[in-house]
Amino acid sequence: MTTLDAFAEPDPELDAVADELLRADPDGSRWAAVVRHTYDMIYNGAETGRYRWDQLMKTEKTHFGTLFEINAQREFEFEGGEATDYRIAGHQVDAKWSQKQGSWMLPPEVFDRLALVATGNDEHAIWSLGLVRVRPEYRAEGANRDKKTTLNPLGRAAVRWLWKDTPMPANILLQLPRPDVDDLFTLRFGTQRTNQLFRLAEGQLVHRSAVRTVAMQLDDQKRVRANGGARSALAPEGYIILSGTWDNQKQIAAGLGVPVPGRKEYISVRIVPADPSTGTEIKGGHWRRAAPGEPTSVPAPLFVKDNE
Known part of the structure; x- marks a missing residue:
């Protein structure tokens, strides 16, 4: 599913990346498998018997985004970016995961670049993935000590969702x-x-x-x-x-x-x-x-x- 702000400035780079992502995975099934696999990796159920997000330690929850980034790169064989995680359709793209939609932590290196933002809910077996350019007017005021910030309401509204609340293999x-x-x-x-x-x-x-x-x-x-x-x-x-x-x-x-x-x-x-x-x-x-x-x-x- 794709949503566009009719008043947004044209962004040919974002268009090209979106087209490439949809070309590589028209129905989103490959991304759904990546999200499912990442949840299963972080639970490590074969060794721990865990199967719920609330059973994880804080450090494990934090590590989810890194695993998601790695698993996506393995599945789609994205080139590595210079200042960002990937290069897709020839453009720099940084991958960001948040268990809570809209809470992606954005470092300075992704400012004014494209961010691939994703979220999921294992209990409801759904996931979402979109693209946004991290423009100054989209960034929340203030930052943490690592100079990371989040999207403000305008920025969250500017996300172009390629898949929104899409089903994935259920736990x-x-x-x-x-x-x-x-x-x-x-x-x-x-x-x-x-x-x-x-x-x-x-x-x-x-x-x-x-x-x-x-x-x-x-x-x-x-x-x-x-x-x-x-x-x-x-x-x-x-x-x-x-x-x-x-x-x-x-x-x-x-x-x-x-x-x-x-x-x-x-x-x-x-x-x-x-x-x-x-x-x-x-x-x-x-x-x-x-x-x-x-x-x-x-x-x-x-x-x-x-x-x-």
Whole structure:
């Protein structure tokens, strides 16, 4: 989404940078993945079990902007700037992140230059990214001891938003009821916590980072596989766990009427046998998604191999 102030001075450099950013990522999915990855890096859930912003220390929160800048450079391979973080479309651009929209700290080296300003809210699974030239009339009066300042109301209104409050892959642990998640983390073993996650999140997308967090280990695929993982543990309860890595499993998700997982996502579905005329074919049988509260007396088919 792009918003323009009809009375703003022409800025060909800003136009060129905006065009390049939109060319490289027309739907914003790559930027959304950068923001998701940065949150997951700062939580470090596989080692810490953390998944919320309020669980971080102050120094970690401060470090988020640096990680965001690095992850964006890796994803888009921006050239390094001379006085700023990047050179995009041949122009100097500095990257600034703030967890609170409008609170970007702007150093003297970005004054009169272009700033790429971004913010996000993991609880609501949204992010925003825009561009602004840090003109004198856009800067708040006063500065901290590092001579950094923020945008004043005029400056905040001058931001050209390329994406505003755009969805990103959700952190399922923030979408589920907090008491349920708290109870999940009281379970002693990673296998138990993983199994419970897929029970609680039935029909909802689960990013692999959430599996790593509840299992507290890096190999999320091991916790999901049939040989001792969640698939074999939950099949007797009627659950299948589909991975977005495989096209056939994505097709099954679509047939069952649940969200189709992306490459780094899973989805668990509780299923019951169905009539061939209405059911989805899974491993030679026909199945449908179980209704809430509907008993499941038949074990779900088991994907022994990841790519079945």
